[in-house]
Amino acid sequence: MGAQYRGALKKCLTPCLRRAIAMNQSGAKTERLNPFKPSPSPCQRQNGEGLAQHSLNDLPQRDRNERVHALFQGAAGKKKVADRDRDPSVKVRSVMLAEQFTDKNKQAEQELNPGSSTTAGARNWRASLTLNLTKESNRTILKQAAHQGPLRVQRPFYPEGAQRPHIYILHPPGGLVCGDEIDINARVEHGAGALFTTPSAGKIYRTDAAGHRQCQTVRLHCADADSLEWLPQENIIYDGADGAQTLQLHTSPASRFIAWEITALGRPAADAPFARGAFTQTTLILRDGAPCFFERVALRGEGPGFKEPWGLQGQQVYGSLLAGYVQDSPQRLLQQCREALQTDAAIAALEAGKDLRWTLTRKDDLIILRALCQQSEPIKRLFMAAWSLLRPTLIGVESHPPRIWAT
Numbered sequence: 336m337g338a339q340y341r342g343a344l345k346k347c348l349t350p351c352l353r354r355a356i357a358m359n360q361s362g363a364k365t366e367r368l369n370p371f372k373p374s375p376s377p378c379q380r381q382n383g384e385g386l387a388q389h390s391l392n393d394l395p396q397r398d399r400n401e402r403v404h405a406l407f408q409g410a411a412g413k414k415k416v417a418d419r420d421r422d423p424s425v426k427v428r429s430v431m432l433a434e435q436f437t438d439k440n441k442q443a444e445q446e447l448n449p450g451s452s453t454t455a456g457a458r459n460w461r462a463s464l465t466l467n468l469t470k471e472s473n474r475t476i477l478k479q480a481a482h483q484g485p486l487r488v489q490r491p492f493y494p495e496g497a498q499r500p501h502i503y504i505l506h507p508p509g510g511l512v513c514g515d516e517i518d519i520n521a522r523v524e525h526g527a528g529a530l531f532t533t534p535s536a537g538k539i540y541r542t543d544a545a546g547h548r549q550c551q552t553v554r555l556h557c558a559d560a561d562s563l564e565w566l567p568q569e570n571i572i573y574d575g576a577d578g579a580q581t582l583q584l585h586t587s588p589a590s591r592f593i594a595w596e597i598t599a600l601g602r603p604a605a606d607a608p609f610a611r612g613a614f615t616q617t618t619l620i621l622r623d624g625a626p627c628f629f630e631r632v633a634l635r636g637e638g639p640g641f642k643e644p645w646g647l648q649g650q651q652v653y654g655s656l657l658a659g660y661v662q663d664s665p666q667r668l669l670q671q672c673r674e675a676l677q678t679d680a681a682i683a684a685l686e687a688g689k690d691l692r693w694t695l696t697r698k699d700d701l702i703i704l705r706a707l708c709q710q711s712e713p714i715k716r717l718f719m720a721a722w723s724l725l726r727p728t729l730i731g732v733e734s735h736p737p738r739i740w741a742t
Contacts (some may be wrong), residue, residue: 459514510538
């Protein structure tokens with residue numbers, strides 16, 4: 336359509352549609368252009384019925400443009416459209432093209448959301464993201480970024496130089512509802528490095544009466560990588576949710592990585608504790624394919640795991656930071672980090688004012704930091720302080736917080 340009609344079409348779209356509906360109303364069998372009427376069913380098409388009663392939106396772009404153009408030409412334009420619609424070859428061609436267009440749309444939607452369905456029983460929305468980072472000419476590049484559904488990344492940012500990009504993982508819906516699934520696979524190849532984070536807190540909302548579970552699975556491969564850092568924002572588990580979260584790290588003895596997860600059960604600030612529902616969190620680290628660290632947390636609303644000393648001790652936010660593998664003197668690094676955190680005035684103030692509890696241990700060459708609190712912010716500050724202490728020794732560079740954390 337010419338540019339001179341675009342502005343007029345925007346202003347006069349409703350009158351045009353009314354005029355289109357009112358066209359050729361002389362008889363029941365007269366072909367009419369009804370933009371609001373759906374396309375004929377497959378049975379109708381097979382029997383030759385309803386060929387001229389297709390929807391304006393189902394027509395190919397050229398046919399649609401000709402009809403809208405004709406509406407601006409008065410009676411002559413209407414006659415041209417009517418004559419054209421009476422031509423059987425034109426009607427059949429338009430319907431065939433419309434069917435092909437619809438089939439391609441359905442096929443593309445199915446490829447984009449393989450688990451989606453239009454039936455009332457299928458309410459899940461599956462999303463996946465596959466990333467592959469490689470090193471080329473002393474620069475880490477995002478070689479592959481394949482996504483399905485509402486999950487993707489922005490372009491890599493390089494605030495630390497070409498060797499170690501920051502990757503922001505975006506989930507536009509902002510959270511998981513009943514039946515939703517997120518699957519993230521990231522591989523950092525030999526000599527490459529990357530820091531992964533999220534721009535905002537993840538959320539798992541209340542499930543439905545049928546109890547459809549919300550799941551998130553993250554698989555990180557860094558066997559031959561220079562470094563990998565998984566530092567997302569906290570996850571908020573709403574009251575009534577039924578969530579499952581899994582983090583897998585596939586490593587080798589020479590891998591260097593830092594990963595943390597922070598989980599807030601309920602919303603204490605909104606007086607909405609996690610009183611109903613369930614949440615399961617699994618963390619698995621494999622070294623050359625063999626498990627070297629496994630942890631599983633299974634909680635239910637108002638269950639004993641919330642208040643018992645072996646559980647959350649009455650706290651509503653917990654987190655774990657894992658850093659490995661320390662090649663030289665892991666015990667010395669552990670002691671240095673512990674002393675620095677204990678003498679940190681900011682951390683001491685958080686312990687006194689917000690009831691922050693933390694412990695720093697190690698399992699062979701793996702450093703483990705755990706924390707409990709009533710709010711997520713003190714744990715985030717504790718983990719950022721520990722990250723700043725561990726990163727220079729473990730990865731060989733000073734800490735450089737992602738810019739998105741400051742927004």
